[in-house]
Structure formats: structure tokens, C-alpha cells
Amino acid sequence: MSESDPYQFQHSSLLVVISGPSGVGKDSVLRSLKELGLPFRFVPTMNTRARRPDEVNGVDYHFVSTEQFITLLERGELLEHALVYGDYKGIPKQPVREALASGLDVVLRVDVQGAATIKRLIPQAVFIFLTTASEAELNDRLSQRKTETPDSLRLRIATAREEMQRVPEFDYVVVNRDSRLDDAVQDVIAIIRSEHCRVQQRVVTL
Amino acid sequence: MSESDPYQFQHSSLLVVISGPSGVGKDSVLRSLKELGLPFRFVPTMNTRARRPDEVNGVDYHFVSTEQFITLLERGELLEHALVYGDYKGIPKQPVREALASGLDVVLRVDVQGAATIKRLIPQAVFIFLTTASEAELNDRLSQRKTETPDSLRLRIATAREEMQRVPEFDYVVVNRDSRLDDAVQDVIAIIRSEHCRVQQRVVTL
Numbered sequence: 371m372s373e374s375d376p377y378q379f380q381h382s383s384l385l386v387v388i389s390g391p392s393g394v395g396k397d398s399v400l401r402s403l404k405e406l407g408l409p410f411r412f413v414p415t416m417n418t419r420a421r422r423p424d425e426v427n428g429v430d431y432h433f434v435s436t437e438q439f440i441t442l443l444e445r446g447e448l449l450e451h452a453l454v455y456g457d458y459k460g461i462p463k464q465p466v467r468e469a470l471a472s473g474l475d476v477v478l479r480v481d482v483q484g485a486a487t488i489k490r491l492i493p494q495a496v497f498i499f500l501t502t503a504s505e506a507e508l509n510d511r512l513s514q515r516k517t518e519t520p521d522s523l524r525l526r527i528a529t530a531r532e533e534m535q536r537v538p539e540f541d542y543v544v545v546n547r548d549s550r551l552d553d554a555v556q557d558v559i560a561i562i563r564s565e566h567c568r569v570q571q572r573v574v575t576l
Numbered sequence: 577m578s579e580s581d582p583y584q585f586q587h588s589s590l591l592v593v594i595s596g597p598s599g600v601g602k603d604s605v606l607r608s609l610k611e612l613g614l615p616f617r618f619v620p621t622m623n624t625r626a627r628r629p630d631e632v633n634g635v636d637y638h639f640v641s642t643e644q645f646i647t648l649l650e651r652g653e654l655l656e657h658a659l660v661y662g663d664y665k666g667i668p669k670q671p672v673r674e675a676l677a678s679g680l681d682v683v684l685r686v687d688v689q690g691a692a693t694i695k696r697l698i699p700q701a702v703f704i705f706l707t708t709a710s711e712a713e714l715n716d717r718l719s720q721r722k723t724e725t726p727d728s729l730r731l732r733i734a735t736a737r738e739e740m741q742r743v744p745e746f747d748y749v750v751v752n753r754d755s756r757l758d759d760a761v762q763d764v765i766a767i768i769r770s771e772h773c774r775v776q777q778r779v780v781t782l
Contacts, residue, residue, distance in 0.1 A: 376740035377710050379749055499775070504583045534582035542773040543585055560769035567748040567763050569705070 382571040384475040385466065385492060386410070386562060389485035390500035391530035393512040395546040395554065396479050397430075399500060402555040403477065410562070411469035412477045416442075419457035431459070449576075450480065450487035461488075467576050475562060482533040489539060494572040496565055498558060499540040503547045505531065510548075588777040590681040591672065591698060592616070592768060595691035596706035597736035599718040601752040601760065602685050603636075605706060608761040609683065616768070617675035618683045622648075625663035637665070655782075656686065656693035667694075673782050681768060688739040695745060700778040702771050704764060705746040709753045711737070716754075 388396055417431040418439050427433050439458045442448055451460025461478055469476045502508040512518050512526055537543055542561050546554035594602055623637040624645050633639050645664045648654055657666025667684055675682045708714040718724050718732055743749055748767050752760035
């Protein structure tokens with residue numbers, strides 16, 4: 371077919387950034403997307419803290435030494451990074467590059483600050499803000515975790531309130547309502563499917 | 577809730593314009609969307625020609641007299657219109673307004689020229705270009721209709737070739753591959769679902 375064949379539709383791999391306040395269910399949505407067997411590559415965040423017993427390396431996070439982390443940081447090989455309670459976390463560029471090159475969509479899970487950083491670097495990524503339907507729902511969900519002290523709960527709620535102000539920086543907002551996880555998952559699936567139909571494809575270069 | 581509640585997400589009715597060359601399957605896609613019971617209102621094109629035996633008034637077209645048509649045209653009550661082989665067809669504004677006001681999405685089926693006209697008037701509508709996967713597929717499909725003379729077939733193919741150049745004016749391109757109608761229908765459903773998640777909602781005023 372010639373270069374100018376009008377039926378030659380471009381098909382680019384997408385970089386999909388799933389973000390939102392702590393407690394809105396980013397991990398649950400991701401788990402469902404994986405369980406449904408969708409053809410995408412999830413690139414976990416690198417983390418220098420110690421792995422917790424319930425976490426799987428390469429699934430929840432990619433656990434690395436501080437030295438490994440700093441080496442990548444110095445080489446400019448991180449999409450974004452942050453210091454969290456004395457430990458570093460960040461998203462490495464190389465596995466994102468490899469997945470995109472293989473033709474797969476790449477999904478990242480990052481906090482709202484990290485998503486904003488990635489947007490400055492790669493505005494053509496697809497930015498999804500996941501949220502609860504209300505602050506009350508977020509409060510209930512964080513309380514049910516039972517790992518939050520009253521102070522950390524207040525901190526998370528206050529942070530979420532600030533983060534909600536950044537919704538306009540995102541492309542899509544997906545509401546993960548109580549007991550309606552599947553609706554949120556189907557929204558994300560629809561967003562990815564529709565983005566592949568866009569005439570102006572979002573070509574990512576890293 | 578206060579006006580500034582960040583969880584107060586706007587939800588607007590969409591105006592979805594399904595277009596594409598003759599023979600790509602616009603009617604088949606629409607029929608499937610209806611059969612699936614999706615919550616949208618289809619506003620048929622008004623047509624001044626005589627109804628054919630296999631056509632249902634208000635479903636395939638809304639058949640009206642030339643006088644009725646011209647009255648609406650004079651009042652500026654048509655979204656777009658065209659003269660086709662001596663008969664008028666066009667899309668009336670009022671049923672679109674009513675459906676949008678009721679909170680439903682509105683779906684229109686128009687030719688490529690009509691879609692371009694609507695885009696000038698309502699750029700915030702969602703424009704979907706339906707196509708076959710290749711010109712050969714379009715040729716096969718039009719030939720199978722058995723209603724086309726060799727000349728009319730050539731005319732339709734040449735017109736389609738021109739219309740394909742206008743894909744960049746649309747938001748989405750959906751490929752209706754041979755024997756894969758359901759894929760095209762699911763693409764359209766995903767587009768509508770994802771557009772409802774957009775942070776920048778496409779508010780239509782008519």
C-alpha cells in the first residue's frame with residue numbers, strides 16, 4: 371500500500387496514567403484490568419523501601435536499592451520520582467520504552483503529583499483521574515483500612531481535597547463508586563479503546 | 577452540596593455524529609446500537625422523497641412534504657441539509673434539542689458533507705468517521721447490494737475516495753471490517769462511554 375493510502379490508519383501504543391488520591395482504589399482497578407486479561411503492560415513504580423510481606427516484587431512495586439535508584443535518577447532515566455517518608459519511589463523510563471516499542475499499551479499508577487510531572491514530560495499520554503463519589507466515601511474507605519491513625523486519616527483527606535483541585539489537568543475523571551468497581555474498570559477500558567480510535571493519535575516518544 | 581464541591585462532576589448529554597462514505601455500514605451500526613438498548617435518542621434525517629416499501633417512517637427517515645421542509649429551512653431550524661437527486665434531506669434541530677434537554681445522548685447519521693456542516697455549527701459534538709478497512713472492501717460491499725449500476729458504483733467509490741480525505745476533520749475513525757460489525761459497534765459504545773468521562777465535557781447548545 372502507498373504511503374498516501376487513506377485507509378492506512380495509524381495505530382500507536384498508548385501511555386495511560388492512572389492517578390488519584392490515596393484510597394480511591396487505583397490498585398483495585400489495576401488488579402481488575404489485569405484479571406480481565408487486557409493486552410497492556412503495567413510498569414510498576416520502583417521503590418527503595420523494604421518489601422512488605424503481602425507485596426510481590428514486580429507486581430506491586432519494583433523494589434530496588436537506593437544506589438540503583440540514584441543511578442537511574444542521575445542518568446535521567448526516571449519519568450518522575452519522589453521522596454516518601456525517607457524512601458525513594460519513581461517510574462523508570464526503560465520498561466515503558468520497551469513496552470511501547472513492542473506495540474503494547476503501557477499503564478502506570480502514580481500519585482497526583484507524579485501524574486502532573488509526567489504530563490509536563492509527556493503531554494500526549496492519557497491521564498485518568500480516579501476518584502470516589504464524595505469525600506465521605508473516601509473517608510469511609512480509608513477508615514476501613516484500619517491502618518490509618520486519626521492523624522494520618524486527616525492528612526490523607528486534606529491531601530485528597532487539594533488533589534481534587536487538579537482534576538482539570540487530567541483528560542478523564544473516573545468515579546469509583548462504593549460497590550461499583552466494575553463500572554470504573556469498564557470506564558477505563560472504554561477510554562483506552564476509544565483513544566485507539568482517535569484520529570489524532572497520541573504518539574509517545576521517550 | 578456547594579457549587580465548589582470538587583466531587584460535583586458535570587455530566588452533559590452528547591451529540592454524536594456518525595458519518596462516513598456510502599456503503600460503510602452506518603445503518604448496520606445504528607441498528608446494533610438500538611438493539612443493544614443503549615440509552616440514546618436517534619434523530620432520523622428528514623427526507624422529502626417518497627418512502628420506499630422497506631422503510632419505516634421515523635426510523636429510517638422522517639418523511640415530510642417539501643413544504644414542511646422548506647418552512648423549517650426558512651426558520652433556520654435545520655442543522656444541515658442537502659438536495660439529493662431533486663429531493664431534500666436534512667436534520668431538524670427541535671428533536672435534537674428536546675432529546676438533549678431530557679438528558680439523553682443524541683445520535684445522528686449523516687453523510688460526510690453534512691457532518692462537516694454540523695461541525696462548523698456545533699464543534700463540541702462528537703464526530704465519528706465510519707469506514708471499511710480498504711477500498712476493495714467498500715467495492716465488494718457496494719457490489720453486493722445489487723442495486724448499484726456500474727456507473728453508480730464507480731461514482732460512489734470515487735466519492736468515498738474524496739471523503740476519506742476528510743477523516744482528519746473528525747474526532748474518531750472506526751473501522752467496520754468485513755464480518756466484524758460488533759467490533760465497530762463496541763468502538764462506538766466505548767467512544768460514547770469515554771466521552772462521558774472527559775474532564776472537558778462537550779456541552780452542546782442549539
